[in-house]
Amino acid sequence: MLACSTYAGSGNNTIEIRYSLDGLSWTVIGSIPTEYNPYGISLIEGADDNLMLAVSEGSWVISQGSTTAFQGPLIRLLNSTDGGTWDSYATISASFWGSNVCLIHTKAEYYVLSLSSDASNFPYPYQGPVIILISMSNHNMTRMQITSVNRKSASPSVIQRQNGSLMVAFEDRSNNRIAVMPSIEWSAFLKSHQ
Amino acid sequence: MICYLLSVTRPNNKRLRKNIIASSASSPGDREKRESRWGLLALVVPGLLFFSVLGSVWIWMFGTMLDVGQPSFPITSVNNIQGQEPSLIQCYDGSFMIAFKTSQGLSVTVSANGSEWSPVRMVIKGSISSHSLVQLRDGSVMLAFSSYEVVTESGIPRPVGHVDVSKSKDGVSWCQPVNIVTGPFAVYHISLLQLRNGS
Numbered sequence: 001m002l003a004c005s006t007y008a009g010s011g012n013n014t015i016e017i018r019y020s021l022d023g024l025s026w027t028v029i030g031s032i033p034t035e036y037n038p039y040g041i042s043l044i045e046g047a048d049d050n051l052m053l054a055v056s057e058g059s060w061v062i063s064q065g066s067t068t069a070f071q072g073p074l075i076r077l078l079n080s081t082d083g084g085t086w087d088s089y090a091t092i093s094a095s096f097w098g099s100n101v102c103l104i105h106t107k108a109e110y111y112v113l114s115l116s117s118d119a120s121n122f123p124y125p126y127q128g129p130v131i132i133l134i135s136m137s138n139h140n141m142t143r144m145q146i147t148s149v150n151r152k153s154a155s156p157s158v159i160q161r162q163n164g165s166l167m168v169a170f171e172d173r174s175n176n177r178i179a180v181m182p183s184i185e186w187s188a189f190l191k192s193h194q
Numbered sequence: 195m196i197c198y199l200l201s202v203t204r205p206n207n208k209r210l211r212k213n214i215i216a217s218s219a220s221s222p223g224d225r226e227k228r229e230s231r232w233g234l235l236a237l238v239v240p241g242l243l244f245f246s247v248l249g250s251v252w253i254w255m256f257g258t259m260l261d262v263g264q265p266s267f268p269i270t271s272v273n274n275i276q277g278q279e280p281s282l283i284q285c286y287d288g289s290f291m292i293a294f295k296t297s298q299g300l301s302v303t304v305s306a307n308g309s310e311w312s313p314v315r316m317v318i319k320g321s322i323s324s325h326s327l328v329q330l331r332d333g334s335v336m337l338a339f340s341s342y343e344v345v346t347e348s349g350i351p352r353p354v355g356h357v358d359v360s361k362s363k364d365g366v367s368w369c370q371p372v373n374i375v376t377g378p379f380a381v382y383h384i385s386l387l388q389l390r391n392g393s
Contacts, residue, residue: 001387002338004357006379018375021393023336023359026374043385053385100279100383146267157282157292167308169272169280169292178272178280178294182308 001083002026003053005038013038015055017083030084036074040101042113047105047136051080052089054103054113075101075115077134090139092132100155107164108186109136114156114168131158131168133190146181153179160186272303272311281327283335291365293317293327293337300325300339304365317360317368326386334363336388338374340381355381 002018015038017030032053040056055076075092092113102114111134133142152173159167165183172179272280277294284290290305300318303311318339325339342355357375362368375381 001389001393002357002374003385003387004340004375005382005384006355006377007382008353008377008379014379019393020374023361024372024374037382039382041383041385043387045387045389049390155279157280159282159284161284161308162288167282167284167290169282171278171280172269172271175271176276178275178277178292179269180272180282180292180308181267181269184267 001043001051003041003043005034005041005055007037015041015053017043017053019083029082030080030086032078032086042101042103044103044105044111046079046111049081051083052103052105052111053078053080053086054101056101056115075113075132077103077111077113090134090141092141100157102156102158104158104160106160106186110134111136112158112160112166114158131156131166146184270309273314275301275303275311275314277301279325281325283327283329285329285335286333291327291335293325295322295325300337302327302337302365315366317362318371323381324383326384328386328388330361330388331392334361335365336361336386337368338384338386339371340375340384342380352378353380355379357381357384359386 002020003015004018005013005015007013013034013036015032015034016028017032018026019029020026032055034055034057036057038055038057040054042054044052046052055078057074057076077089077091078086079089080086100115104112106112113132113134115130115132131144131146133144134140135142146168154171154173156168156170161167161183165185166181167183168181170179170181171177272292275294277296280292280294282290282292288306290308291302292305292311293300293302296316299316299320300322301314301316303314305311317337321341323340323342325337327335327337329335336359338357338359340355340357342353344351345354346352355375355377356373358371358373360368360371
């Protein structure tokens with residue numbers, strides 16, 4: 001299964017879902033229009049063999065040749081049983097913006113969504129990464145800052161390790177290097193944010 | 195401020211009182227020096243107290259906005275690698291792999307423990323806009339990556355996007371990329387997934 005966010009001219013943004021049995025021949029089985037530019041996407045298989053798609057949308061506002069703001073930052077979570085029809089699962093408020101998003105299904109009762117950045121820091125929107133915990137039972141979302149706010153960083157990629165702890169790789173823009181947080185122990189992580 | 199007023203109007207500190215008694219028995223010059231020293235102290239100490247209280251209020255007020263006090267976790271650099279948009283997976287054997295963009299293309303690095311990483315290996319050369327790394331059920335890893343170019347037809351420029359995939363059994367040798375998508379669009383991001391049923 002492949003999700004692909006595309007831009008084909010103003011107002012023509014789409015996320016296409018493709019399906020393949022052999023990895024070579026792919027068929028479009030779903031198409032999701034987006035209001036703003038669909039920057040980041042992350043496709044996973046959920047708890048009940050459903051599909052979950054996280055989409056980061058937004059558009060830079062350019063006035064007289066310079067970028068002045070970011071319009072409509074929005075993270076949408078979509079749910080599907082077949083990849084063809086998608087329903088809204090949750091929407092994360094516009095106060096966050098992450099050009100790259102990464103969604104995982106954890107062994108506990110949460111989905112974890114990691115975001116690049118926080119739009120409230122415009123024009124320096126690279127402070128993060130931020131992790132959003134999404135409760136599967138009631139769709140409630142909790143925002144968690146996992147690095148110092150003084151560390152400019154972006155593009156987090158999060159996994160749950162085989163031992164249950166979280167691990168995040170990201171761009172450390174303070175040092176212009178790829179960095180990892182090798183082990184964020186899950187229970188301590190939850191406890192530290194309660 | 196209250197501390198300051200108390201220290202000026204009511205010197206109840208024992209040592210201060212002793213100094214005041216002692217000063218009454220000494221010469222007027224010495225007394226002036228001591229009085230000016232204590233006057234200075236009476237200004238500095240409450241001043242420090244005042245600013246520490248002010249600082250606490252400031253942190254309390256603005257700390258919420260700045261997320262001061264949020265926990266941080268240990269961070270390690272991956273071999274001082276300069277790169278962008280890492281894509282991290284843990285393989286079935288417990289090892290880790292990161293694919294990331296560089297100015298020259300796509301590279302990968304692997305690690306047994308998540309802390310020490312192998313030398314970087316370039317997998318794809320060229321301008322890459324997005325990529326996605328997964329391990330397939332047969333143990334091999336698949337890297338999907340997108341790129342686009344602008345072509346001009348009848349004087350009108352338009353984007354042409356591509357998505358390609360490459361596979362590897364060991365993370366060292368990678369198959370020649372195979373194109374799976376080409377279309378009249380720019381590709382922002384891609385996300386690749388193998389379902390539990392194998393497709």
